[in-house]
Amino acid sequence: MNLRHLEFFKVLAHTQHMSKAAEQLGISQPSLSYAIKKLEEELGVPLFEPDGRNIKLTHLGKEYLKYINAGLNSLDQGNAIIHQLNNPNEGHVNLGFTYTMGQQLAPELMHGFSQQPDNEKITFTLGQSNTHHLLEDLLTDRYDVVLSSYVDRINDIESDSLFDFIPIVRQEIKAALPINHPLADKEDLQLTDLAPFDIIMFSKRSGLRPLMDQFFNQAGFRPKIKYEIEEDHTIIGLVQYGMGVALVPNLPQLDQSQVVLRHLLGMNLDHQLYLVTRKNHFLTPSVQRFNQFVRTYCRQNFAGQHRLL
DSSP: OOHHHHHHHHHHHHHOOHHHHHHHHTSOHHHHHHHHHHHHHHHTSOOEEEETTEEEEOHHHHHHHHHHHHHHHHHHHHHHHHHHHTOTTTOEEEEEEEGGGGTTHHHHHHHHHHHSTTOTTOEEEEEEEOHHHHHHHHHTTSOSEEEEOOOSEETTEEGGGTEEEEEEEEEEEEEEEETTSTTTTOSEEEGGGGTTSEEEEEOTTSTTHHHHHHHHHHHTOOOEEEEEESSHHHHHHHHHTTSOEEEEEOOTTOOTTTEEEEEEESSOOEEEEEEEEETTOOOOHHHHHHHHHHHHHHHHHTGGGTOOO
16 A cells, blocks of 8 residues: 555545645645545545545544544654754763662763753663573663673573673672671671671572682682562662671662661772663764763763773
8 A cells, every 4th residue: 555645535525626635735636636546446435425526534434534644644743853862962862770889880871961962851760670580681672772781691591692791890799797797897798708697689680699609619609698689679678687798789779777888998999880781783973972971971980090980
């Protein structure tokens, strides 16, 4: 079915006058008559009937017009949305990030980006989850870009074949202890200091879990894992109520009146965070602009200053 013929039908249905419609469309009257005839032949019903010197819609033509109006209006809206999304100054970014990054990094990046000239009208849709879920959703286009950890495989496929992982910032890993814990009075700890205590551990689907396992292996002991949890604030809640101690990324907004975070000596206990996009995948100009901002901002404010998150 020819889209132009549908547009011709819509104009003719509103004017109900062949010469006026042809003039409005900028085509000849025979061309308009031919287009309407082809449309009626395809549908197998008459859409117009004579009305004196003019024409009018048939009953079926009136019914058809309702759907043509709705369809063409939806198409116009879709075209407008695509134009908007492809406009670098008025686009949209679907951004996913891990739970930990919601405390500081994601809001800091969004705020800094929105303060730059020409970015004020770019909007965001936000989502949070663990790294595995975020990358799975990135594959299905729920997100344009993800801020997360690194994992080797997604759905038994090597992650490097699916995604571009761009390092942006390193995040310190600290020990989380209840305020009344015997180690809480120490400013700095060794990882081996945690060996006698129950550990609240990140779940195996967390991008942090392989790193935590590596830290404990390097320290030479197997942690006494009591619970495995996906989200860091739940881990903090369990620590607060004395159910164990934990290793967590630095949480700058954590109220340390009930749970304290302590620096760990003797090892490079930090964790690389990445900006992640799909390989060979179209990105709108606004998403490309945001990605470039993230890379530049993190290079200047973190990596360039040897600063951890």
